Amino acid sequence: MDYRRARLKGGLYFFTLVTHNRLPLLETAENLNLLKQAVQHVNIRHPFKQLAYVMLPDHVHCIWQLPEDKDDFSTRWRLVKHYVSCHTPQQRPFWQKRFWEHLIQGQDDYHKHLDYIHYNPVKHGLVKRPREWPHSSYHDFLRIGWYEPGWGETTPETEGEFGE
Numbered sequence: 001m002d003y004r005r006a007r008l009k010g011g012l013y014f015f016t017l018v019t020h021n022r023l024p025l026l027e028t029a030e031n032l033n034l035l036k037q038a039v040q041h042v043n044i045r046h047p048f049k050q051l052a053y054v055m056l057p058d059h060v061h062c063i064w065q066l067p068e069d070k071d072d073f074s075t076r077w078r079l080v081k082h083y084v085s086c087h088t089p090q091q092r093p094f095w096q097k098r099f100w101e102h103l104i105q106g107q108d109d110y111h112k113h114l115d116y117i118h119y120n121p122v123k124h125g126l127v128k129r130p131r132e133w134p135h136s137s138y139h140d141f142l143r144i145g146w147y148e149p150g151w152g153e154t155t156p157e158t159e160g161e162f163g164e
Contacts, residue, residue: 005073005074005101006101006102006103007071007072008066008071008103009066009067009068009069009070009071010065010066010067010068010069010070010071011065011066011071011073011103011104012051012063012064012065012066012103012104012110013063013064013065013066013073013101013102013103013104014061014062014063014101014102014104014113014116014117015060015061015062015063015064015073015077015099015100015101015102016059016060016061016099016100016101017059017060017077017081017095017096017099017100018058018059018095018096018099019057019058019059019094019095019096020092020093020094020095020096021096022058022059023058023092024057024058025057025058025088025090025094026055026056026057026058026059026060027057031084031088032055032135034083034084034087034088035055035060035080035084037083037087038079038080038081038083038084038087039080041079041083042076042079042080042083046070046072046075046076046079047067047070048064048065048066048067048070048073048076049064049065050062050063050064051063051064051065051137052113052114052117052118052137052141053117053136053137054117054118054120054121054133054135054136054137054138055135055136056120056121056124056126056135057126061116061117061120062117063104063110063113063114063117064076073101077099081094081095114141114146115156117136117137117138118130118136118137118138118141118147118151118152119152119155119156121133121136122152128153129150129152129153130147130151130152131152138152
């Protein structure tokens with residue numbers, strides 16, 4: 001299989017990473033913190049802006065903005081995954097080998113992916129409302145007024161099927 005990734009310097013990307021065999025490895029505070037540390041650690045040497053995220057027990061969705069002169073998100077993800085794998089006490093693989101990416105095309109696409117990320121815990125039956133899920137940037141977007149209080153209590157019109 002010859003898979004080509006869309007690369008754009010300064011690109012805005014939606015990503016999905018899945019745990020090995022969809023095991024709920026991200027349901028522990030220890031592993032969630034480890035993933036956060038990994039992202040921060042990699043961001044020091046290979047900068048990017050994480051604009052949105054949600055961490056669920058068996059997968060992660062996020063949106064990253066790469067620097068204007070960079071298009072190498074694969075190295076960043078390889079290093080994040082390696083950091084988590086090397087620092088976890090588990091003796092089994094942590095991540096699926098690949099990840100899914102989508103180059104965001106314009107504001108409408110960005111808005112759809114933000115809604116998808118923030119509604120994902122509801123979609124998977126983990127909570128009834130996005131505000132109930134603590135491992136998400138939803139609360140940041142609510143605080144700045146991007147979402148109205150109560151957003152996501154019904155399925156958003158923009159909620160699509162991305163990355164799963």
